[in-house]
């Protein structure tokens with residue numbers, strides 16, 4: 626698939642055709658099963674200043690938290706009991722969390738629950754990724770966010786797309802099932818950049834790819850920017866399914882923010898085959914405010930969305 630093929634699918638193919646093709650391909654390669662990942666947002670401390678994100682370091686209005694290893698373990702047990710396939714340990718980029726502190730937690734979760742461990746804790750030296758791999762982590766999520774180097778640099782002060790790609794290369798090289806993803810409707814994004822996002826995900830050969838619409842957050846420099854289109858996000862998901870037939874494609878929380886059940890169901894109909902309910906404790910949920918009105922996707926809504934989409938799961 627080349628640039629022009631993707632551009633045609635994305636911008637000129639009638640929506641019904643696109644969704645039908647994506648849905649057929651999803652069924653052929655994955656069947657009707659929906660994979661469920663239990664998401665634990667275990668800390669919101671972040672040194673980065675991504676201009677779109679409410680967790681950015683410069684946002685002093687956000688109360689910060691870090692869950693204790695004890696709490697993390699007990700939530701891992703809850704996730705295992707729910708029947709989810711994996712625990713996703715996600716946090717802001719927090720260098721004060723030493724790699725050597727996360728490693729024993731990973732091995733204990735593996736021993737006590739048997740859950741696959743997915744990490745999503747940002748950019749780190751290769752040695753950290755290697756340590757966590759040895760401890761038993763098998764999957765890693767690190768979105769490339771945007772495939773355009775200039776837009777990337779403008780939105781991520783002090784960071785470069787090249788560094789991001791170095792991290793993704795390291796993760797893939799170390800044998801992680803690696804996931805990327807990007808945001809649809811970022812201020813400054815052009816249709817050409819969106820095509821490049823899909824091409825990059827394909828070139829990296831990622832095993833997972835999460836896309837969601839941009840949603841403005843009041844305590845960020847992009848507070849006044851218009852939100853990304855949900856309809857376009859669904860088109861992007863469908864094209865991703867055609868470009869990456871074997872990949873795991875989640876219906877993201879951002880997609881579900883306007884209407885949790887309908888948003889997730891639509892994502893499942895646009896080629897998606899993964900949902901990510903949150904197991905973050907209620908008292909911290911409000912502080913993981915990446916964007917405003919962030920939905921909290923609970924297990925019950927996940928089950929309902931799967932049923933409404935006519936699909937199957939192995940949740941208890």
Ligand code: 5AD
Nearest residue numbers: 677678768838839840841879915916
């Ligand atoms: N709108 C949509 N998605 C966002 N993210 C961060 N801020 C926003 C926003 N304002 C996404 C990024 C990041 C993930 C944790 O949340 O893609 O990787």
Ligand code: SF4
Nearest residue numbers: 671673675678680681
């Ligand atoms: Fe930090 Fe991730 Fe938000 Fe960037 S997107 S500010 S790295 S939590």
